[in-house]
Amino acid sequence: xxxxxxxxxxxxxxxxxxxxxxxxxxxxxxxxxxxxxxxxxxxxxxxxxxxxxxxxxxxxxxxxxxxxxxxxxxxxxxxxxxxxxxxxxxxxxxxxxxxxxxxxxxxxxxxxxxxxxxxxxxxxxxxxxxxxxxxxxxxxxxxxxxxxxxxxxxxxxxxxxxxxxxxxxxxxxxxxxxxxxxxxxxxxxxxxxxxxxxxxxxxxxxxxxxxxxxxxxxxxxxxxxxxxxxxxxxxxxxxxxxxxxxxxxxxxxxxxxxxxxxxxxxxxxxxxxxxxxxxxxxxxxxxxxxxxxxxxxxxxxxxxxxxxxxxxxxxx
Amino acid sequence: xxxxxxxxxxxxxxxxxxxxxxxxxxxxxxxxxxxxxxxxxxxxxxxxxxxxxxxxxxxxxxxxxxxxxxxxxxxxxxxxxxxxxxxxxxxxxxxxxxxxxxxxxxxxxxxxxxxxxxxxxxxxxxxxxxxxxxxxxxxxxxxxxxxxxxxxxxxxxxxxxxxxxxxxxxxxxxxxxxxxxxxxxxxxxxxxxxxxxxxxxxxxxxxxxxxxxxxxxxxxxxxxxxxxxxxxxxxxxxxxxxxxxxxxxxxxxxxxxxxxxxxxxxxxxxxxxxxxxx
Numbered sequence: 392x393x394x395x396x397x398x399x400x401x402x403x404x405x406x407x408x409x410x411x412x413x414x415x416x417x418x419x420x421x422x423x424x425x426x427x428x429x430x431x432x433x434x435x436x437x438x439x440x441x442x443x444x445x446x447x448x449x450x451x452x453x454x455x456x457x458x459x460x461x462x463x464x465x466x467x468x469x470x471x472x473x474x475x476x477x478x479x480x481x482x483x484x485x486x487x488x489x490x491x492x493x494x495x496x497x498x499x500x501x502x503x504x505x506x507x508x509x510x511x512x513x514x515x516x517x518x519x520x521x522x523x524x525x526x527x528x529x530x531x532x533x534x535x536x537x538x539x540x541x542x543x544x545x546x547x548x549x550x551x552x553x554x555x556x557x558x559x560x561x562x563x564x565x566x567x568x569x570x571x572x573x574x575x576x577x578x579x580x581x582x583x584x585x586x587x588x589x590x591x592x593x594x595x596x597x598x599x600x601x602x603x604x605x606x607x608x609x610x611x612x613x614x615x616x617x618x619x620x621x622x623x624x625x626x627x628x629x630x631x632x633x634x635x636x637x638x639x640x641x642x643x644x645x646x647x648x649x650x651x652x653x654x655x656x657x658x659x660x661x662x663x664x665x666x667x668x669x670x671x672x673x674x675x676x677x678x679x680x681x682x683x684x685x686x687x688x689x690x691x692x693x694x695x696x697x698x699x700x701x702x703x704x705x706x707x
Numbered sequence: 708x709x710x711x712x713x714x715x716x717x718x719x720x721x722x723x724x725x726x727x728x729x730x731x732x733x734x735x736x737x738x739x740x741x742x743x744x745x746x747x748x749x750x751x752x753x754x755x756x757x758x759x760x761x762x763x764x765x766x767x768x769x770x771x772x773x774x775x776x777x778x779x780x781x782x783x784x785x786x787x788x789x790x791x792x793x794x795x796x797x798x799x800x801x802x803x804x805x806x807x808x809x810x811x812x813x814x815x816x817x818x819x820x821x822x823x824x825x826x827x828x829x830x831x832x833x834x835x836x837x838x839x840x841x842x843x844x845x846x847x848x849x850x851x852x853x854x855x856x857x858x859x860x861x862x863x864x865x866x867x868x869x870x871x872x873x874x875x876x877x878x879x880x881x882x883x884x885x886x887x888x889x890x891x892x893x894x895x896x897x898x899x900x901x902x903x904x905x906x907x908x909x910x911x912x913x914x915x916x917x918x919x920x921x922x923x924x925x926x927x928x929x930x931x932x933x934x935x936x937x938x939x940x941x942x943x944x945x946x947x948x949x950x951x952x953x954x955x956x957x958x959x960x961x962x963x964x965x966x967x968x969x970x971x972x973x974x975x976x977x978x979x980x981x982x983x984x985x
Contacts, residue, residue, distance in 0.1 A: 409822030413834075420838050526719075530970065534962040536914055538921050539937060539955030546944050546951060645829035649918045653941075663830075664922055667837045679834045683826050 395698055403691050407684060411465065414680045415458050418448065418672050426450065429474055429670045447472065448673070470677035475669060480677035484659060488681070490560060491651070491658035495643045497578045499636070502585040509586070510593025511625070514601065525594055532587020537646045541580035541653035548576065558655045577654045581646040585639045589632055597628040630701050637693035641686050713975050720971015726964030734780040743771035745778040745931045754947035764949035766940065772950055776957045778931040783961065786847045786926070787912040793851035795905045798858025799897075803889055805859070806866035817863065820856035828853055829918060836924045846925040850912050861904055865897040899976040906969035913962045933958045 421428060426444050448471070449457050464471070470480040513525040548555050556573050563570040600606065601624055609619045648660035655661075659678050666674040714720045733740065742762065743749075749769035757764045763772040801820070805813040823831065835849035869875060875892050883892070919925035920934030928935060933954050940950035 405818065406821055406825045409818065410825050413822065417834060417838050422839070530963065530966055534910060534914070534959060534966050536917055536955060536958050536962070538918060539958060542937060542941060542944070542951050542955065546948055549945060641827045644827040648829050648833070649922060652922060663833060667833070667924065672837070675834070675837050679826070679830055682830055686827055687825050
């Protein structure tokens with residue numbers, strides 16, 4: 392187990408190293424003069440200002456040296472300065488990150504709560520209408536654009552329930568109820584694909600488990616079907632669900648970036664879109680790097696949790 | 708033809724086949740079928756509901772929603788097909804090369820694919836578009852890069868096992884070249900899952916394209932684009948909800964069509980893959 396964790400850590404560092412190179416190359420790959428593009432329509436561009444920004448970004452150094460300097464400051468938590476405000480990029484991101492993470496966590500929680508009963512129900516009523524239903528639901532979940540669901544929810548609520556606060560954000564600490572009621576619609580919109588996916592996986596893994604010998608033993612010693620299902624079968628059936636959660640967190644992060652735009656939620660999704668339109672590349676880099684590192688870390692934790700829960704996992 | 712005739716008997720696959728054929732025809736025949744010019748404005752007819760003149764209503768500039776959806780399909784499909792085509796061809800090539808040469812090139816190529824997979828999809832596409840700038844071509848390129856690792860991984864695994872089969876060893880012994888082994892002996896054996904994945908990826912690429920243009924990073928106005936239509940429609944949602952409803956529905960139908968088709972193809976070509984590839 393320790394060797395396994397160690398190897399996964401080495402993997403993680405290698406992947407993060409690759410991610411950092413790609414994110415680093417972003418500014419350098421911009422066609423044309425990145426610095427001139429960043430300063431853009433600004434009227435008072437002087438050669439001095441261009442030169443100053445070039446130095447601030449370290450663009451005057453040879454490329455490998457640029458990378459090393461950049462990496463060094465990243466590792467010290469310095470993601471550079473925002474081109475326009477001069478604020479450290481890291482503090483701008485950290486101010487917005489909790490909003491995005493809250494939305495992601497709530498959506499994950501909500502999808503799990505909905506998909507567990509759905510998956511169990513579908514497995515129990517195997518071969519009947521519920522089979523068809525779960526197949527339709529899972530395909531719809533994969534193909535429904537969550538931002539459209541968001542727009543429709545917005546439309547329905549502003550027409551029929553205008554008192555419901557649909558847009559904007561209030562911090563959880565200031566007004567928990569206001570926060571949650573504003574989060575509700577985006578959470579529902581973004582959870583759809585995940586709920587569908589988890590239900591489908593749970594259904595098929597539950598069907599696999601239910602056909603195993605130990606379940607037959609449990610049944611033949613006279614245990615009720617409820618106990619067999621929830622106490623014996625469900626635990627093992629949940630293992631594949633755990634392995635897929637890492638992937639789904641990635642889907643959720645993607646969905647959340649878009650849904651923040653629909654509901655005017657001030658998370659990193661809105662921040663990155665704003666940063667792109669302002670050509671504030673250090674901020675764009677910082678956001679992509681931070682969210683991706685978070686995603687990679689979640690996947691590591693999921694892998695470890697999986698190995699810990701299921702001793703059959705091969706550690707190679 | 709063989710697969711096609713079997714597809715007709717597969718309910719899910721056939722529905723997908725019909726839906727995606729409709730969507731593709733809508734895109735191809737847009738100039739013939741559309742009732743209005745997709746960009747011309749009829750200011751007097753703003754916010755019209757669906758009716759005889761404007762089948763699906765009009766938007767805030769009095770543009771015909773039906774015609775805009777048809778031309779929107781064009782943009783959407785051009786981008787999705789080129790993106791997935793690029794990813795399927797280059798990705799499979801990467802997977803095949805990695806499996807064939809093994810060793811260091813295998814490790815380096817697949818590591819690079821792992822790095823691409825480490826990014827949340829939309830975020831990677833956003834990053835690439837931030838560098839390249841928005842536009843139809845760049846969006847296709849960005850989505851193509853995002854989808855590369857899916858195909859590289861998909862091709863590598865089966866290619867590795869095919870390469871160890873006896874008949875490949877026999878081909879080697881008969882003096883076949885590496886090129887011939889890859890193209891004649893390995894590729895035909897791994898084509899089925901790649902074909903299935905291509906169809907399924909088209910379904911999600913349509914959604915990614917719509918998300919990117921919804922965010923304002925993909926197709927730029929005045930080119931009609933479904934994501935952009937949906938995004939703009941939010942400004943006059945209460946005055947004329949039709950645009951929001953129909954543009955989103957159009958995205959759903961296209962994505963649904965290719966997903967069902969892929970699902971059906973999977974049942975036909977490779978039943979063992981069910982519930983594995985999602």
